[in-house]
Amino acid sequence: MTLIESADIKIVGVGEGTWPTMRSTLERIGVSETALFRECDASFKQGGKFTGWTTGAADDAYYHPLMIPQGFSQVNLVPHWLQAGQGRSFCDFVTPQGRLCDEGLAPKTITHGEYKGSANYAYHIDAGKFAPFLARHCIEKLGVRHVLADVVQINQKESGDIDGVLTRQAGEILGDLFIDCSGFSALLLGKTLGVGFKGCGDVLFCDTALAMQVPYDSADAPMASQTISTAHEAGWTWDISLPTRRGIGYVYSSRHQSEESARQTLLRYIGPGHEDLPVRKIPIRAGHREIFWKRNCVAVGLASGFLEPLESSAIVLVELSAKLIAEQLPAHRDVMDIVARRFNEVTMYRFGRIVDFLKLHYVLTQRTDTAFWRDNVDPATVPERLRDLLTLWKYQSPWYFDEMDRLEEVFPAASYQYVLYGMRFKTEVPPEDTADSAPTAARLVRENERQTQELRSRLPRNRELLDKIYQYGLQPV
Numbered sequence: 352m353t354l355i356e357s358a359d360i361k362i363v364g365v366g367e368g369t370w371p372t373m374r375s376t377l378e379r380i381g382v383s384e385t386a387l388f389r390e391c392d393a394s395f396k397q398g399g400k401f402t403g404w405t406t407g408a409a410d411d412a413y414y415h416p417l418m419i420p421q422g423f424s425q426v427n428l429v430p431h432w433l434q435a436g437q438g439r440s441f442c443d444f445v446t447p448q449g450r451l452c453d454e455g456l457a458p459k460t461i462t463h464g465e466y467k468g469s470a471n472y473a474y475h476i477d478a479g480k481f482a483p484f485l486a487r488h489c490i491e492k493l494g495v496r497h498v499l500a501d502v503v504q505i506n507q508k509e510s511g512d513i514d515g516v517l518t519r520q521a522g523e524i525l526g527d528l529f530i531d532c533s534g535f536s537a538l539l540l541g542k543t544l545g546v547g548f549k550g551c552g553d554v555l556f557c558d559t560a561l562a563m564q565v566p567y568d569s570a571d572a573p574m575a576s577q578t579i580s581t582a583h584e585a586g587w588t589w590d591i592s593l594p595t596r597r598g599i600g601y602v603y604s605s606r607h608q609s610e611e612s613a614r615q616t617l618l619r620y621i622g623p624g625h626e627d628l629p630v631r632k633i634p635i636r637a638g639h640r641e642i643f644w645k646r647n648c649v650a651v652g653l654a655s656g657f658l659e660p661l662e663s664s665a666i667v668l669v670e671l672s673a674k675l676i677a678e679q680l681p682a683h684r685d686v687m688d689i690v691a692r693r694f695n696e697v698t699m700y701r702f703g704r705i706v707d708f709l710k711l712h713y714v715l716t717q718r719t720d721t722a723f724w725r726d727n728v729d730p731a732t733v734p735e736r737l738r739d740l741l742t743l744w745k746y747q748s749p750w751y752f753d754e755m756d757r758l759e760e761v762f763p764a765a766s767y768q769y770v771l772y773g774m775r776f777k778t779e780v781p782p783e784d785t786a787d788s789a790p791t792a793a794r795l796v797r798e799n800e801r802q803t804q805e806l807r808s809r810l811p812r813n814r815e816l817l818d819k820i821y822q823y824g825l826q827p828v
C-alpha cells in the first residue's frame with residue numbers, strides 16, 4: 352500500500368470531534384491510546400450538548416450522550432419517561448452520562464486499560480497532529496510506503512480504469528486499486544472519472560465555517576467532556592475542549608447571514624479579548640458524490656462528500672469505509688464491479704441517513720426568530736424518509752427494531768431518541784402500552800440512579816486523568 356501525499360497541499364486540519372468507533376479503529380490497527388493522548392492533544396468526548404436549538408431560551412439545552420439508555424435491548428424507556436419521568440430530562444432518566452458531563456468528569460480512571468472505560472467515549476483531537484501521528488504509525492508499524500509528492504496527472508487504461516498517477520517528484524506510481532483521499536478536490540473520482548456531486552444544500556443550509564483556536568485563561572481551566580453546539584441566528588458554533596486550547600467555530604448559512612455579521616456572532620460567543628485571534632474561513636458544500644466507487648477507484652473522506660460537522664459524522668464515515676474496503680478488498684479485477692456496487696449502496700444509504708439525522712436537529716426547532724430557523728422547518732426542505740419517520744414517531748418512538756435496518760448504522764435508534772425527546776417531541780403513548788413493562792422500567796430507572804451516584808463518586812475530572820495519563824500511561828491492551 353502506497354500513500355501519496357503532497358507536501359504543499361495541506362490537510363483540511365479541522366475535524367476535532369470523533370465517534371466512539373474511533374476506539375475500536377485505533378485498537379484494531381495497534382495504536383497506543385496513551386500515545387494518542389500524549390501526542391495528539393486528545394481529550395475525552397462523551398457526547399454533544401445542544402444549547403439554544405429548541406426555543407433559544409436561556410434554559411434550552413439537551414444532551415446527545417454516547418451511552419445508550421439503560422436496558423435498551425429489553426425495554427424502550429421512552430414511553431415510561433413520557434408518562435412518569437417529567438421533571439427530569441430524558442437523558443437523565445435513562446443514562447448517567449449527562450450528569451457526568453455536567454460535572455466535567457472523565458469516562459474512566461487510570462486503572463482502566465487502554466480503550467476501556469466506565470462510560471462510553473470518543474475523542475476530541477487536534478486534527479493537525481492526529482493525521483501525521485496516524486501516518487507515522489502506518490509507515491513504521493504497518494508497512495505502508497509513504498511518498499511525499501504532488502500528483503500532476505492521472506493515467507488511464509483503454510478500459511477507463513486508472514493505470515497510475517504521475518507525480519512531480521517521484522515519477523509514475525502504478526496500482527490496482529486507487530483510493531481517492533484528495534479532499535474536496537476529488538482528483539481521481541470526480542475530476543478524472545467524472546463522477547458528479549449531489550448537493551443537499553436545499554436540506555442543510557449551512558455552507559461556510561469560520562474556525563478559531565482559543566487559548567484558555569489558565570493552564571488548569573476546566574475542560575468540558577462534550578462538544579458544545581450552540582444555535583445562533585443563522586447556524587451554530589462548535590466548542591471543543593482540548594487540553595491546551597479550545598477549538599471553536601461557527602458554521603452558518605451565507606444565504607442568511609453576511610460574513611461580517613457571522614464573525615461578530617462568533618466573537619460574541621467567545622467573549623471579549625479575542626478579537627485579534629486569526630479566523631479561518633472554510634467554504635463547505637453539503638453533499639456527496641453520485642457514486643463512491645467507480646472502476647478501480649474508491650473515494651474516502653472529503654473526496655466522497657461532506658455534511659456539516661454537527662454530529663462528527665465525517666471521520667466515522669472514513670473509518671467505516673476503510674473497514675469495508677479492507678474486508679471486501681476485491682481479490683481480482685473481475686469481481687471489483689460487484690464489490691463496488693455493494694459499497695456504493697451501503698455508502699449512499701449512510702450519507703442519506705446522516706442527512707436525515709442532521710436535519711432532525713433543525714426540523715424540531717420551535718424557534719421563529721430568524722429566517723434561517725423558519726426556512727428550516729419548511730416541509731419542502733425535509734427529506735421524504737424523515738417526514739415519514741416524524742409521522743410514525745408521533746405514535747411510536749424509535750427503538751431497537753429501527754436499527755435492524757442495516758448493520759453498522761452510523762446513528763442508532765438511541766441517538767434519535769436523545770435528539771427527539773431532548774427537543775421536546777411528543778409521542779402519544781396509551782397507558783396500557785406501558786403496563787407490562789412497568790416493573791422492569793422502574794428497576795432500570797433505579798439502576799440508572801445507582802450507577803450515576805456511583806460513577807460521580809469515583810470518576811476523576813478530565814484534566815486530572817489526562818495529567819495521570821501523561822505521567823504514568825494507561826495499561827496497554
Ligand SMILES: Cc1cc2nc3c(=O)[nH]c(=O)nc-3n(C[C@H](O)[C@H](O)[C@H](O)COP(=O)(O)OP(=O)(O)OC[C@H]3O[C@@H](n4cnc5c(N)ncnc54)[C@H](O)[C@@H]3O)c2cc1C
Pocket residue numbers: 355356357358359360361362363364365366367368369478500501502503532533534535536538560562600633635651652653654660663664665666667669
Ligand atoms: C469546518 C469543518 C469541521 C469539521 N469537523 C469535523 C468533526 O468535528 N468531526 C469529523 O468527523 N469531521 C469533521 N470534519 C471533516 C474532517 O475534517 C475530514 O473528514 C477529515 O479531516 C478527512 O479529510 P480528508 O483526509 O478527506 O481531506 P484533507 O484533509 O483535505 O486531505 C487531503 C489530502 O490529499 C492530498 N492531496 C490533495 N491533492 C493532492 C495532489 N494533487 N497530490 C498529492 N496529494 C494531494 C493533500 O496533501 C492532503 O494530504 C470537518 C470538516 C470541516 C471543513
